[in-house]
Amino acid sequence: MQCGRIILFFTFNILIAAHLFGQQSLIIREYDVKQSRQGVAVDSAHFYVVNNSSIDKYNKSTGTYVGSWRDTTGVIKHLNSGIIINGILYCCNSNYPNAPMASSIEMFDPWTLDHVGNHSFGVGNGSATWLDYYQGSWYVTFAHYTGRGSEPNKDNSWTRMVKFDTLWRQMESWIFPDSLLKEFEGRSNSGGFIQDDGTIYCTGHDNHKLYKLKFPVLGYTLEWESTVPMGGFGQGVAQEKHGEGETWVYGVLKKSSKVVVSRLP
Numbered sequence: 001m002q003c004g005r006i007i008l009f010f011t012f013n014i015l016i017a018a019h020l021f022g023q024q025s026l027i028i029r030e031y032d033v034k035q036s037r038q039g040v041a042v043d044s045a046h047f048y049v050v051n052n053s054s055i056d057k058y059n060k061s062t063g064t065y066v067g068s069w070r071d072t073t074g075v076i077k078h079l080n081s082g083i084i085i086n087g088i089l090y091c092c093n094s095n096y097p098n099a100p101m102a103s104s105i106e107m108f109d110p111w112t113l114d115h116v117g118n119h120s121f122g123v124g125n126g127s128a129t130w131l132d133y134y135q136g137s138w139y140v141t142f143a144h145y146t147g148r149g150s151e152p153n154k155d156n157s158w159t160r161m162v163k164f165d166t167l168w169r170q171m172e173s174w175i176f177p178d179s180l181l182k183e184f185e186g187r188s189n190s191g192g193f194i195q196d197d198g199t200i201y202c203t204g205h206d207n208h209k210l211y212k213l214k215f216p217v218l219g220y221t222l223e224w225e226s227t228v229p230m231g232g233f234g235q236g237v238a239q240e241k242h243g244e245g246e247t248w249v250y251g252v253l254k255k256s257s258k259v260v261v262s263r264l265p
Contacts, residue, residue, distance in 0.1 A: 027231035028248060031063045031259040036252040039130075039191055039236015040259055041082030041089055043110060047250055049259060050082040050091055050236060055113060058259075069113040076106065081130040081191050081236025084110055088117070092140070092236075094127040097149035103128035103142065119168055126158065127188075130202075130236055134194045137171065138164040141202070143188035156181050159188045161200075161222065174222045180211060191236035195247070201264075203230075203237055203251075210237070210249065210264070231262035239264075 033049050033056065041048040046066060049056045053071040058064065080092040089108040094101060100123045107117035121128065126142030127149070133139070144150065144158035151158075159181070163172040176189060184204045192202030200213040200222065210230050213222045230237075232251025240248045240261075247264040 026229060026262040026265065027260050028263055029261040031058060033058065033257055033259055036257050036259055037235075037254055038079055038252070039081035040238050040250040040252060041084050041091075041110075041236075042238040042240050042250050043084045046110070047238070047259060048082055048084075048089060048110065049252070050079050052076075052078050055079070055082070055089070055091070055108065057110075057113060067113055069108065069115070078127075079106070080128065083130070083132060083193070083238065085133050089113075090131060092128040092130055094129070096127050097145075099149075099151045101125075101127045101142075101144075101151060105131065105140075121168075125162065126160070129189060130191045130193075132192070132194045134198070136166070138166070138168065139194060140164065141189050141192065143190070145188055146186035156184055156186060156188045161189075174215065174220055177221055177224050180213075180224050183211070191251075193237065193239045195239070201228075201237075201239070201249075203233075203235060205235065206233055208233060228265050230264075231260040232258075 035051050036049050037051045039050045045060055047058050047060050053076045055069045057066040059066055078094045078096045082089055082091045089110040091106045093106050094103045102123050104120040109116050126144050129141050129143045131140040141161045144154050144156050146155040159176050161174045162170055164170055187205035189202045190205045194200050201210045208230055210228045212225045214225055216223050230249055232253055235252055238250040242248055249262045249264050251260055253260055
């Protein structure tokens, strides 16, 4: 009996070590930053750490601080993520944890970090957490929560991805599968991106995972295909293409104030 306990203990520890090593082996690079709370955006030379009411710019090659934007008006309270498209840094903004939920897209010049534009969704959709541009349309995910930050009589099952045209007119929307909502544990979809083939990768709020989804052929629910590990927590992530079919993912480690780059397996 004692021998069996030893074997079980030994096997259990091997499994833990394999899991931790596998997760660590995905990490290509780490950057130390003063703050890393909400998400990351990336372009060819820099990465941009998005926090509640600030954006910090860093050199990607050296990891050195370049500059920042700070909201001095008190209007911006919860930037969630960022993405650079056609030379503009787009950030999702919400009034979390207040209700009713209100959201906007804030636009910045990534070179100067000057604020250059705004699109307001107002109330009705939810809390905008991330956006992407795919095949001529905007895709924005609006989160809902179970518990803190929720609206009356709503939980995280109200989370949805919405497709807009270039004038921000709603075209379609999709909900998330119940099994994935349970994985979010009362939180919601915090970040993500869409690849060229239409594959969606999204994050929860706290775990080291990317959820691979696809648009449905029938119905209104996104299809959860698989789960892959990543080096950073959930929250806002950014993809960067490298070589033939290889994708690197930028994410944050809040407790240790790091930005980590992982290879998408």
